[in-house]
Amino acid sequence: MLAPISWPLPPTGYGPWEMVASNLTEELVALGHEVTLFAAGGTQSSATVVTTCPHALQTWPEPLRSRPRAFDPETGLMEGPPDPRALEELHIATCMERAAQGRFDVVHSHLHVHALVFGRLISCPLVTTLHGSAWTKSNHPILRAYRELPFVSLSNAERQLLGELNYVATVYNGIRIETFDFEPDKEDYLLFAGRLAPEKGPDVAIEVARRAGRRLLLAGLIEPQYQEFFDSQIRPHLDGSQCEYLGLLSQQELAPYYRKAAALLFLINWCEPFGLTAVEAQASGTPVIATRFGALPEIIVDGETGFIVDTTDEAVAATKKLDTLSPAACRENAESRFSARVMARGYEAVYASLIATHGILRHPDRHTPRTRAVRP
């Protein structure tokens, strides 16, 4: 299991890819599999953990993390912050060298596009969960070059981002249902949970809340590149009474807000390949009002566990008929389709199939060198 190294596993704050990799690893171990987890320092897991990066990239201790790039006459070297690319390369290669030695049956990469280049050099299948990386068009050349490698999509919708890859299955992300308490009695407020980025629609959520005359709580990460968006589009509406920003909350801190929310607003304007918060809300018995985009129509049962809307008007209207939805149906949808166990069973089937067909389907050139002598 090749996890990202931006955050330790399980992440205590933001870190959805790490969260999924962590949930999957723990469930696979519980199912009796022998799992080696390649992850950043600080990772906690019941698997065998291999760490080459002493700190996660986002939790690198200060002052090292933001040390300015500058020549130090003392050492004669160009000092500076750690290099994420070099650290990721070392992390990936440490896994791949073991895989090339035949130590694994399968390697599962959650690491963006950067492990693909090793896919033809190891002795076992390399399966990749892209977590939406194909959304970024500059990744397409490298994805196309490795399109014959097996990919798992987080939803059928994710495949729209780049249809030509060799998708071998859709496996929905799974959450640890037990960390979300079911709550049938709701308060009046609406909730936004996610990165405060334009494509996530926090500004649309504010408009809907204002027009519906409801309170809105917002929680999530403000990325540096969207600070200006936050300052100009979000902050002016944070009057403390109707709209309130709670900051970046850990899953544990967020859970009580899910429980009592009348609904989660998920008014994205991009093809989101999954929506972890939409599942976490449903697990808490909370319905979701979501745009008909990306994976949301797959995650929400329209009219039962939420409403899929096409316009802001429809989103406002949906807030008036939340009492027609059953919190129990929301919980049931999350439990039966989006638990970590269900996800692990899904990946188990993928691994089994890849291992079984590895000898037949492998890239024609992939293993020839293993038995060919080095040229004299």
Added chain:
Amino acid sequence: MLAPISWPLPPTGYGPWEMVASNLTEELVALGHEVTLFAAGGTQSSATVVTTCPHALQTWPEPLRSRPRAFDPETGLMEGPPDPRALEELHIATCMERAAQGRFDVVHSHLHVHALVFGRLISCPLVTTLHGSAWTKSNHPILRAYRELPFVSLSNAERQLLGELNYVATVYNGIRIETFDFEPDKEDYLLFAGRLAPEKGPDVAIEVARRAGRRLLLAGLIEPQYQEFFDSQIRPHLDGSQCEYLGLLSQQELAPYYRKAAALLFLINWCEPFGLTAVEAQASGTPVIATRFGALPEIIVDGETGFIVDTTDEAVAATKKLDTLSPAACRENAESRFSARVMARGYEAVYASLIATHGILRHPDRHTPRTRAVRP
């Protein structure tokens, strides 16, 4: 031959790593070797050229190159400029997959630290010329992890940057001597040629020229991160009469300025692992005044082809005794020690030695997997 992909080979403007890779490749072909050159689109070579990157990173056509990162509702994708990391990964892996198939006797990487992670996965030695990458301390973790791989230093001085690597030889960079005409008759001006970065000392060159009462011509690249340095420390001195900035010149455009210069000023304050311009100047019969730093004492014969100085005062004094030096000695030093042919012979010896000892010295784990079956 794994070249960088920042510029096509040979570079027409800046691009010292590409220049060295190009000179080496052409000489090796001339010596009768079969060379496959992995390089960016637009590359010209007598070797077999393999290109995965249609344009060099620095010459990517507009408007694609500076396309802003922004969501395009038309495509549903995050559009933006090309991703240098992903393109480099694809470039490197294309070479390494062939190397893993046993197609090469040796792979020679000029690609920073990023090819090292493949070093234990291919069937032949991977030798790396770092071109000074160890100067940047954030590269040390990955360098240390692969320190047993063979490295070639550009000078004995380069080894000071990170002494613990497995240096198998020092091979000086070589230039195409024939592109620099020897000129014994000099004019009065001094020359600075190189990146206009603090560690290259263009500001020191200006001070020395002013104190010596000599004209100074400056040529070279202004990197975005040093624009402010240029604007505050260099531009105010460009009065058009005493100090003049010629812009970024190609080697061909720079050659006439070398020829007639009284001396090249190379007043660095970092451990420069080599100094191509110091060699190019000498090939033109032009002496070099250089600080006692990095490779310069190895490149310049103090008192014969230039002066090695420890202070600005000494640099000023050196400008007064340039007529004690012989242009012919400068040319002879470049021809006998820093020609592309001498460099190619140096690397030829490195390759031969690595190939001969590959079976014995290879990393203990490196080749075991090739004959081990995949676990059932």
